[in-house]
Amino acid sequence: MRRRLLGVALAILLGGAVVAALVLGNQGSGVTVVRGVIGSEKKPFFEDPKVKASFAKHGLQVEVDTAGSREIATSVDLGKYSFAFPSSAPAAEKIKKARGATRTFAPFFSPMAVATFEPIVSTLTRAGVVSGTTFDIRRYLDLVAENTRWDGLPGSYKARKRVLLTTTDIRTSNSAAMYLAMTSFVANGDDVIRGANARVAEKVAPLFLDQGYSESTSEAPFEDYLAMGMGKTPMIMIYEAQYAARLFANDGTIGPEMRLLYPSPTVLSKHTLVPFDEDANEVGRLLTEDPEFAELAARYGFRTADPGVFAGLAQGTPLAQDLADVVEPPTYDHLEQLVAMIEERYL
C-alpha cells in the first residue's frame, strides 16, 4: 500500500517534469525526432554514435525500427513513421505509390555478392562456374539442375550436400528476392521477367526449396558463415556491403580462406528512402547530399553516389572497383508474382 502511494506521488512529480521538459524543449534549440522503419542491415549505421552526432548537428534525432524490406512494403503499419527505408528500389516504389509520396532518395547501394572459401573457389573454378572473381549464374544453374553434390565434383571439398548457395527465405527476405531477380533473368533467357512465369518458376524454385530451412534475415546466415565456416555455409548470397563492412572494420572476422565473388549477372540493392513528411525529406537529403554521411555510410560497406569514397576504402582489398554486368530487377509486382509461385511449393 505504501509503495502504491509512493508511486502515485512520483507519478504526479513525473507529470510536472514532463511539462517542464516540454516547456524547456520548446524554448531551447529543439531536437526533432524523426522515426523510420528500415531494413535490418542498416541498423548498425543508424546506431553509430558518429552518425547520430552528424544528425544532431542538423537538429535531428533519427530513431529506427527494423523490419524485412518486403514486410515494410506490405504488412508494417507505416502510419507510425516519418519514413520507410527498405533495401530495394522495387519495394520503395511500391511504398511510394501506396503512400502517395512525391519523391524518394537513393543514398546508397550495394551489389549482390557471393561469400565463400578458397576450396570452394578452386572446386567451382574447375567446374567452370567461377573464373577469377566472377561467379557465372548460368553455369551454376546448370549444376543445380543436374542435382550436383560437392562430393561429385573434383576438388578437396567432399561434403555430401548439394551444390547450393545459401540464401535467406524467399518468402520474407529482400536479399533472397534480389537473388531471384538475377537467377530469373538468366532462366528467362537473359530478360527481365514480366509477371508470373511458370517455366521460370520451375527452374528457379529448387534454388530455394532444396536448401531446406533458411533464415529470414540476411545477417544471421552471414554470421554463421563468419563464425562457423565452410561446414555450415560453403557459399552464401549476401550484400557486398556485409562483407565490405567487416573488411573495413578490420576486426579479424574475415579469415585468410574467405573469398568474395561477384555474380554475373548481378543486381544492385538500392537502399531507397521514402519520406512521408518534411523532416524525413531532410533526412533523405542529408544522407544523399552531405559528404559527411557518404563517408560514414562507406565505412558500413555501402557504395554511394560519389564512387571515390568507397574506392578509397576498397583499395588493396578484394572488393571490385567497377561493377560489370548489372541487370535491373523486375518491378515489385512482377517479382512478387514469381515469389508467390515459389511459395506455393512450400506447402
Place this chain on the structure above:
Amino acid sequence: MRALLALLLVAASLTACSADEPFKILAGSEVADLEPLLKESGVEVEFTYTGTLDGAEQVARGDAGDYDAIWFSSNRYLSLIDGARERLSTQTKIMNSPVVLGLKPAKAAELGWDGKQVSWTDIATAASSGRFTFGMTNPASSNSGFSALVGVAAALSNAGDALDAQTIASVTPKLKEFFSAQRLTSGSSGWLADAYTARPDVDGLVNYESVLLGMRDKLTLVYPSDGVVSADYPLTLLASSARQEQYDELASWLRTPETQRKIMAATHRRPIVPGVHLAEEFGTASLEELPFPNRRSAADELIGAYLNQVRVPARAVFVLDTSGSMEGDRIDSLRTALVTLTGADTSAYGTFSRFRNREFVTLLPFSDRTKPQHDYQLPESDPEDMLGQIRSYAEGLSASGGTAIYDALRAAYEQPVDTERYSSIVLMTDGENTDGSEYLDFQLYYQALPAEKKAVRTFVVLFGDSDVDEMNEIAKLTGGAVFDARNGSLAEAFKEIRGYQ
C-alpha cells in the same frame, strides 16, 4: 535551473521504474543453465519453462502474449507452423551446439572411434549389430532428439538436399536399425543426462555437445563426418511485445565477446559471435551442417515415422486411482486425459502424444483393491480400432472405494518385462494410501526385484490431494520423475509424460 534538472532526473529514473516489470521469456528447459548468468546483464529477466513443441504451438496460436520473448534451442520447427512467423519479431542467435554422440571412453576405444572419422552410417551399422547402446530424447518433445533424428535421417538417406516425405519413407528401415540400440528416452535433455548416469548398461548418449561436455564422467565425443544438426539458441522478440529496448539491451549484452566467453566456459556452448576463439575442448573436427526440412509436413512425417515405426516400441502401464475421492470432476479429468491420448487432441503436440502404433498399453485401475487390468496391443498400422477400444473403456471409468496405491503399483511391477520393449509405469493418484500395503513394504519389494524389473521407471502424477512426499520417494526410488497436475490439467501432465515413455 538545477532544481529543474533534479526533477528531470527523478522523472527519468521513475520512467525506468514504472517500466520495471521484468522482461518475460518463455523458454525451453535447455537454456535454464543461462539463468544465473543473466543476472549480470542489468536487465531483470523472468523465465517460464515449457517443452519445445508445446511452446512452439503456444506461440503459433498466439497464446504467448504474456511474454516478451521466447528462447528455445532452435526456431526451426516453430517457423514451419502456419502463422508462427508473423508472431516473431527480431531473432538473435546467441550460441551454438551441435547434436553429436558421446560414448564411454572404453566403448569408443573398443569400437575404434577414438580420433577417427566416423560417419552416421558407421554408427548405424554398429548400433544395428548390437555393439553399443545409447539414450536420446524424444524427438516430439525435445529439440535435441528432433535434431538428432533429422541429422541421422538426412545422413542415412544419402540425399544431398532437404528431407521430403518420399525420402523419409525410404530411409525408415535404416533408421529402425539405428534406433534398435536406443535404451533410454526422455522428454528433456537434462533429465536424460541424469538418467544415463544411473544406467551403467547404456554406453552413450546422443545429445547436445554442450550437455555431453558437461557430464561429470567424461565421454568421448564422436562428430559424425557426414554432418550434424546444430542448435543456435535464437533469443526472439515476440511481435506483440513493446519491450524492444530491453530486448536489444539483453541481446547485445549476450553477444559481447566477454559474455560469449563466459557462456562458453560455463555451459560448453560454442560462441556465435565471429572472432571469439573456440576453447580446446571443442576439438578440431569440421562440422558439416545438414539441411533441415523446410516443410511442416516433412518434419511431422519424420516424427510420426519415428514414433510409429522406427523406435523401440513402448510398454506402458497406467496405474489409475478410481477411488471414491475421484468422483465428480476428478474422474472426468482422468477420462479426458486418457481420451486425449487416443488421438482426440489434434494439435501436433497432442498427435505425437497419442498411444503409438506397436505400443502395448495396460490400464490398471484400483481403489481399495487392484481392479482387473485391460491390455491393448496397438497394431503396426491403422490403430483406430484399438484406440477406439481404449477410448470407450476410459469413458466408462467410475470412482468408488478406498485407495490401495502400493498393492496396485506392485501389481504393475509384477507384469513380465519384455526386453524388446521400452517399459515404464505411470502412477496417478489423488490422495493418500488408505488400504493394503504401505510405502515401506513397496520399497522392500522393489529393492528385491531383479535388475530388468528395477529398470522400469515410475512416472508419478500429483493430482488432488496426493501425498507429495511419498510420491517423490517413489519417483526417486524407481528413477522416474514427478509431474504436477494439481494446478493444471491432468491431460497436460499425461502428454508431458508421453515424452518419457
